[in-house]
Amino acid sequence: MEFDRDTIVYGSYEMVQEIATYLLERTGIRPRCGIICGSGLGCLADQLTEVDSFDYDTIPHFPVSTVAGHRGRLVFGRLGDVPVVCMQGRFHYYEGYSLAKCSMPVRVMRLVGCTHLIATNAAGAINSQYRVGDIMLIRDHINLMGFAGNCPLLGPNDDRFGPRFLGMAKAYEPELLSVAKQVAHRMPGMDEILREGVYCCVGGPNFETVAEGRLLELLGVDAIGMSTVHEIITARHCGMTCFAFSLITNMCTMSYDEEEEHCHETFVDVGRQLEGRICELVTRVVASIGDSEST
Ligand SMILES: O=P(O)(O)O[C@H]1O[C@H](CO)[C@@H](O)[C@H]1O
Numbered sequence: 001m002e003f004d005r006d007t008i009v010y011g012s013y014e015m016v017q018e019i020a021t022y023l024l025e026r027t028g029i030r031p032r033c034g035i036i037c038g039s040g041l042g043c044l045a046d047q048l049t050e051v052d053s054f055d056y057d058t059i060p061h062f063p064v065s066t067v068a069g070h071r072g073r074l075v076f077g078r079l080g081d082v083p084v085v086c087m088q089g090r091f092h093y094y095e096g097y098s099l100a101k102c103s104m105p106v107r108v109m110r111l112v113g114c115t116h117l118i119a120t121n122a123a124g125a126i127n128s129q130y131r132v133g134d135i136m137l138i139r140d141h142i143n144l145m146g147f148a149g150n151c152p153l154l155g156p157n158d159d160r161f162g163p164r165f166l167g168m169a170k171a172y173e174p175e176l177l178s179v180a181k182q183v184a185h186r187m188p189g190m191d192e193i194l195r196e197g198v199y200c201c202v203g204g205p206n207f208e209t210v211a212e213g214r215l216l217e218l219l220g221v222d223a224i225g226m227s228t229v230h231e232i233i234t235a236r237h238c239g240m241t242c243f244a245f246s247l248i249t250n251m252c253t254m255s256y257d258e259e260e261e262h263c264h265e266t267f268v269d270v271g272r273q274l275e276g277r278i279c280e281l282v283t284r285v286v287a288s289i290g291d292s293e294s295t
């Protein structure tokens, strides 16, 4: 792939609208909920029925996926009874895309009609109580890249998307978090693996040093990854209701005596092993969104 370091600003309203129109002219699905499949979590898109799918390289102005475990297509369809659109593959800063370009598809989701966003990811555990295979519902995040001056909303603000300044205190909708906990509680074996915590995004693609892991622990981070935060900021900016969770694929190396066992392909495999439960959790949360919208 040609190296593609964009300017920090990407995706005018007109461009996003052009993409949305392109898609809506080619599918009859009118999605209410956007779902972003994390590394190894593409199975979510495979649950959809009445599918219309679009490879990223066929959609005008769309970036392409370059990471293993990210298939690279946008899938419209129904999850249960609810019309949704899934990103089967997301974009990361370390691929050479600006944060604005990484999260531009969220604005597309909004303009095709989505009111809700569900973001999923593979993440390393900083919290020593966690185990590989746990599912951490994201209660909050720390935008470490934002502390360093990098944010998807940099540059001129277009009020048609949302306001210049944005509150983030309830970025992750407490009601959906509570629905997810109730749903999970009714699923066999989920209580043992369900967590709720703080996610932090770093630029990557390298994993953390021991000193960085320890610093993140002091900061109150439970799990660390290289995605999601900029997508949630973009979604909140355009008024979407958000829910997100991390699949814990590895323990971060917190001591010099430990062997570092970080391997992206193994992380993708953890996703495959948990496929059934993750699909069920998301399907039930989406059903609750469908129910709340129809009442
Ligand atoms: O966040 P997702 O896309 O799930 O991917 C996670 O897995 C990759 C590292 O193995 C990184 O891209 C990290 O962000």
Ligand SMILES: Nc1nc2[nH]cnc2c(=O)[nH]1
Binding pocket: 122, 123, 124, 125, 202, 204, 206, 207, 208, 224, 225, 226, 249, 250, 251, 252, 262, 267
């Ligand atoms: N930064 C980071 N991203 C991840 N994605 C999956 N595991 C990890 C990890 O340990 N660190």
